[in-house]
Amino acid sequence: MTAHAHVPTLSTGTDYDTLAARFRPLFARIAEGSVERERERRLPFEPIRWLKEAGFGAVRVPIEHGGAGASLTQLVHLLIELAEADSNLPQALRGHFAFVEDRLNAHASAAQDRWFKRFVDGDLVGCAWTEIGAVKIGDVLTRVSRQGDQWVVNGTKYYSTGSIFADWIDLFARRDDTGADVIAAVRTRQPGVTLSDDWDGFGQRTTGSGTSVFDNAVVEPEDIIDFATRFKYQTAFYQLVLLAVIVGSGRAAVRDFSSETRTRTRVFSHGNAQAVSQDAQVLQVIGKASGLVYAAEAATLRAAEAAHQAYLAHWADAPAAERDANVLAELTSAQAQVAAVDLVLRATSDLFNALGASSTRITRQLDRHWRNARTAASHNPVIYKERIVGDWEVSGSEPPYVWQIGGGAQAS
Incomplete structure (x- = not known):
């Protein structure tokens, strides 16, 4: 009997209102401390701990294994709500939920059960994939090798989002013995792992996206996973989390600018009313921004549903249908990216037209919504996604499922 015959219990969804009500007070x-954390660039260790204790990291784990059994669409919806509270947090958890998704797609086994238990117990997983400097496209400098009776990891990673908060790191590396690319799930609490908070971007400043150094960091053999088995819609999934960050930033901007408009007492002599909250042009600014963000959210959730269908198709024993579902997941996430980036960046910028120059004061941090959305939108450049979607529409070219970045050939 093949491993595929052991079909696991699936996370197909639960009642969203009940699920969301569990986390909304949190x-x-x-949200209460988000402005202060942004102003002081203070990492959200405490909010991450609250989420761990509330079981947020296990919402996609099947109910039979102690999780909430949420669908992928419901997870993205929750991440949008969390991003409205603090957009740094869902991005800090991006690596965690991607690793959870991979374990959901793994064949039913003792290893899968072990990881589900870790997630339910509150363990979080960070990520460490990107290398900079001399690394070329397609190459991996970080190595997994045998050292005596242990397997160890050596290398340096950058943009290790969320790893500083995590119990494990989802690390992309290459085996010394076979040359195969692998995922090594490395425990963070060991002498061989050094994590730094050295991300210096103008937005998403408290995601813990720093440098990770691995110096003979021990990894258990069962936690070395062949990258070729990674879930096929992973690029779409990673993009969906970024879209949740972007949309949540937009929702937060509409919320904050609406509040400022509601309570503002100063008016311009050439305005349209005795109160800003009654000025038709100002209300138009708020209303348009709200509509733009609504459209971005609708596109994101539709793309999330396509990815959820790819998850379900993985277990349908129909390779052609699974391939089609993965293509659709990738394309719809790209289409949603094209729409949401433009819509939310426009909304978070145009909202300043509703208020005066005082809205730009650093103490208010209203600019954080644009900065955070702009930073999240700079991942996976949208210009390439536009081309990929266009190539599909015109020529039916299948989109790529794995992206890499690195040094290119030097121009002659």
């Missing part, structure tokens, strides 16, 4: 608590 999201509100997180």
